[in-house]
Amino acid sequence: MTYNLLAARGLTVGYGATPVIHDLDFDVPQGRFTAIVGPNGCGKSTLVKSLARVLATEPGMVTLDGKHVQAYRPRRLAQRVALLPQHPTVPEGVTVRGLVARGRYPYHGALRQWSPQDTPAIDQALNDTGLTELADMPVAALSGGQRQRAWLAMVLAQQTDYVLLDEPTSFLDIAHQVDVLRLCRNISNQGRTVVAVLHDLNQAARYADDLVVMRDGAIVAHGRSDTTLTSSLVSDVFGLDSMIGVDPCSGTPMVVPVAD
Amino acid sequence: MAALTVLLGATCILSLFLGSRPNGVADVVDVLTGDGEPHLANVVASRIPRTVLGAIVGAALAVSGTLIQGITRNPLGEPGILGIGVGASASVVTGTALFGALSATGTMGFAMLGAIIAVAVVLVLGGRSSARGIVPLILAGAVVTAVLYAYINAMVLTLPQVFDSYRFWMVGSLAGVELSRLGQVLVPLVIGFCLALLIARGMNALALGEETAISLGFRVGATRLIGIIAAALLAAVATAIAGPISFIGLAVPHIIFALMGEDFRWRVPAALLGGALALVAADVLARVIIRPQELMVGIVTAFIGAPFLLMAVRRGAVTT
Numbered sequence: 001m002t003y004n005l006l007a008a009r010g011l012t013v014g015y016g017a018t019p020v021i022h023d024l025d026f027d028v029p030q031g032r033f034t035a036i037v038g039p040n041g042c043g044k045s046t047l048v049k050s051l052a053r054v055l056a057t058e059p060g061m062v063t064l065d066g067k068h069v070q071a072y073r074p075r076r077l078a079q080r081v082a083l084l085p086q087h088p089t090v091p092e093g094v095t096v097r098g099l100v101a102r103g104r105y106p107y108h109g110a111l112r113q114w115s116p117q118d119t120p121a122i123d124q125a126l127n128d129t130g131l132t133e134l135a136d137m138p139v140a141a142l143s144g145g146q147r148q149r150a151w152l153a154m155v156l157a158q159q160t161d162y163v164l165l166d167e168p169t170s171f172l173d174i175a176h177q178v179d180v181l182r183l184c185r186n187i188s189n190q191g192r193t194v195v196a197v198l199h200d201l202n203q204a205a206r207y208a209d210d211l212v213v214m215r216d217g218a219i220v221a222h223g224r225s226d227t228t229l230t231s232s233l234v235s236d237v238f239g240l241d242s243m244i245g246v247d248p249c250s251g252t253p254m255v256v257p258v259a260d
Numbered sequence: 261m262a263a264l265t266v267l268l269g270a271t272c273i274l275s276l277f278l279g280s281r282p283n284g285v286a287d288v289v290d291v292l293t294g295d296g297e298p299h300l301a302n303v304v305a306s307r308i309p310r311t312v313l314g315a316i317v318g319a320a321l322a323v324s325g326t327l328i329q330g331i332t333r334n335p336l337g338e339p340g341i342l343g344i345g346v347g348a349s350a351s352v353v354t355g356t357a358l359f360g361a362l363s364a365t366g367t368m369g370f371a372m373l374g375a376i377i378a379v380a381v382v383l384v385l386g387g388r389s390s391a392r393g394i395v396p397l398i399l400a401g402a403v404v405t406a407v408l409y410a411y412i413n414a415m416v417l418t419l420p421q422v423f424d425s426y427r428f429w430m431v432g433s434l435a436g437v438e439l440s441r442l443g444q445v446l447v448p449l450v451i452g453f454c455l456a457l458l459i460a461r462g463m464n465a466l467a468l469g470e471e472t473a474i475s476l477g478f479r480v481g482a483t484r485l486i487g488i489i490a491a492a493l494l495a496a497v498a499t500a501i502a503g504p505i506s507f508i509g510l511a512v513p514h515i516i517f518a519l520m521g522e523d524f525r526w527r528v529p530a531a532l533l534g535g536a537l538a539l540v541a542a543d544v545l546a547r548v549i550i551r552p553q554e555l556m557v558g559i560v561t562a563f564i565g566a567p568f569l570l571m572a573v574r575r576g577a578v579t580t
C-alpha cells in the first residue's frame with residue numbers, strides 16, 4: 001500500500017451508457033502543482049470530480065492512502081480532498097467571511113457546529129487570498145477576480161492535503177488569471193498538492209510543476225511541465241499547428257500557433 | 261432575534277387581552293390573578309390554547325417554508341408545493357363523505373394522514389429526489405396537487421353536506437382549538453423542529469451547489485430528504501391543527517431572509533419566532549377587525565402577509 005496518495009486505477013466513469021473516461025490510471029503527484037489541459041469535453045472535469053468523489057465511481061477506482069474513497073466517511077474525506085467545481089453557486093446575500101467559513105464544515109459535527117481552529121483557519125485563508133479587507137462584503141458585489149479568490153479562500157479554509165480546482169482562471173482577465181495561478185503556486189509551496197484544470201498551455205507550462213494532457217477521456221501525456229509540450233503533441237491533441245518557443249521571462253515552453 | 265422574541269411575547273399577551281368582544285384590561289388582569297368575573301374567565305381561558313396553538317402553527321409553517329425554499333431554490337416555494345395542504349384537504353373531504361361531520365380529533369387524524377400520504381406519493385413520483393435534482397420533485401408536487409384539487413372539487417360540488425363542513429375547514433381557523441390537540445401532534449412537531457435545526461448547515465452547503473456540498477462532506481441526497489421530511493412533518497402538523505392556512509409559509513421565510521440574511525443557522529430559528537409572531541398577530545386581528553364578528557385567521561394572514569412580502573421584494577432581498 002502506498003500512503004498519502006490520491007490515485008485512480010482503471011477509472012471508468014461517465015454520465016450515461018458510454019463512459020466518458022475509460023480505464024484511466026493516474027497517480028496525483030504529491031506536494032506538486034499539476035495542471036490538467038485538453039480540449040473542451042475531453043473529460044477533465046469528469047476526472048477531477050471522480051478524484052473528489054463528487055462523481056460516484058465503482059469502489060477501488062479511486063483510492064486515498066490505499067483505501068477506497070467510498071470507504072471514507074464523507075466528512076473525513078472532505079478534510080483531505082477539496083474540490084472547487086467549475087460552476088459553484090453564490091448564495092444571495094452571503095458575505096466573503098460567510099462563504100469562507102463554510103470551508104470549515106468538514107470539521108464540524110451535527111451538534112458541534114464550531115471548532116476551535118475555525119477562526120485562525122478562516123483568517124489565514126482570507127489573508128492568503130488578500131481578502132481580509134473585503135471580508136464583510138457580499139460576495140455578489142465583488143469583481144470576477146475577487147469572487148474567484150473568495151472561492152479559493154473557502155477551499156483553503158478546508159485545510160486539505162489535496163486541492164482540486166476546475167478551471168479556476170476561466171472568465172478572468174489576464175491579470176486576475178496570473179493572480180490565481182500565483183496563489184496556486186503559493187498553496188503548492190506550502191506543501192499541499194494542487195491539481196488545476198487550465199486552458200492556457202503557456203500559463204500551465206509556466207506556473208505548474210507537472211502537466212497532464214488529456215484527449216477523448218484518456219491521458220495522452222504526463223510529465224514535467226517544461227519538457228512535456230511538443231509541437232506534435234499540440235497538433236495531436238488540439239489539432240493546431242504550432243511551434244514551441246521559449247517564454248522570455250521564465251524560460252518555460254511557449255506554444256505559438258504557426259503563421260497561416 | 262431578541263427583537264423577534266420580545267415582539268412575540270408582546271403579541272401573545274395582546275392575544276390574551278383582545279377578543280371579538282371588547283373587555284377592560286383591568287378585568288383580564290383580575291382573571292389572570294385569579295379573582296375575575298367567571299364569564300370573562302372562560303373567555304380568557306379559551307384565548308390561551310388559541311394563542312399557544314397559533315404560535316406553534318405559525319412557527320411550523322414558517323420553518324417548513326424556509327426549508328422548502330432552500331431545498332427547491334424556488335422563491336415561490338412553500339409547504340403547499342409538496343401537496344401537503346391538498347393532501348390533508350382531500351383526506352378530510354373523504355372522511356366527511358364517508359362518516360359525516362367529523363369530530364375535531366377525527367378531522368385532525370384525517371388531515372395528518374392525508375398530508376403524509378400526499379408527501380409520500382410526491383416523493384415516490386419525484387424519483388429518488390437526491391440523484392436527479394429537485395425538478396422532478398416539484399413536478400410531482402404539481403401533479404399530485406392538480407389531481408387532488410380535481411378530486412376535492414368533485415366531492416364538494418356533488419355532496420352538499422361535505423361542502424358545508426369543508427368550506428370552513430379549508431380557510432384555516434384557530435377558533436375553538438383545544439390544547440389537547442397539542443398532545444396528539446407533539447412528537448412529529450418536536451422531531452420536525454429538531455431536524456430543521458440539525459439540517460441548517462447542510463442547507464447552507466447545498467446553497468453553494470450540489471458539487472460544492474459534496475466536496476464539503478455532505479450527503480446531498482440525505483440532506484435533501486431530511487429537509488423534506490422535516491418540512492412535511494411540520495406542515496402536516498400545522499394543517500392538522502388549524503386547516504390549510506395560506507401565506508405564512510411563503511411570506512415569513514422571505515421576510516426573515518430580508519431581515520436575517522442567508523445563513524440557515526439563523527433563518528430556521530428566526531422563522532420559528534417570526535412565524536409564531538405572524539400567526540398570533542393575524543389571529544388577534546381576526547378577532548378585532550370586524551367586531552363583534554370574527555374573521556377566519558387564514559383570510560387575515562393573506563391580507564397582512566401581502567404588504568410585508570411586497571416590502572421584502574421591493575428591498576430586492578427576495579431569493580431567486
Ligand SMILES: Nc1ncnc2c1ncn2[C@@H]1O[C@H](COP(=O)(O)OP(=O)(O)O)[C@@H](O)[C@H]1O
Pocket residue numbers: 015016020038039040041042043044045046047
Ligand atoms: N452531467 C452530465 N451529463 C451528461 N454528460 C455530461 C455531463 N457532464 C459532462 N458530460 C459529457 O462528458 C464529456 C466530458 O465532459 P467534461 O468532463 O465536463 O469535459 P471537460 O471538463 O474536459 O470540458 C462531454 O462530452 C460532456 O458532454
Ligand SMILES: [Mg+2]
Pocket residue numbers: 044045046086166
Ligand atoms: Mg470542464
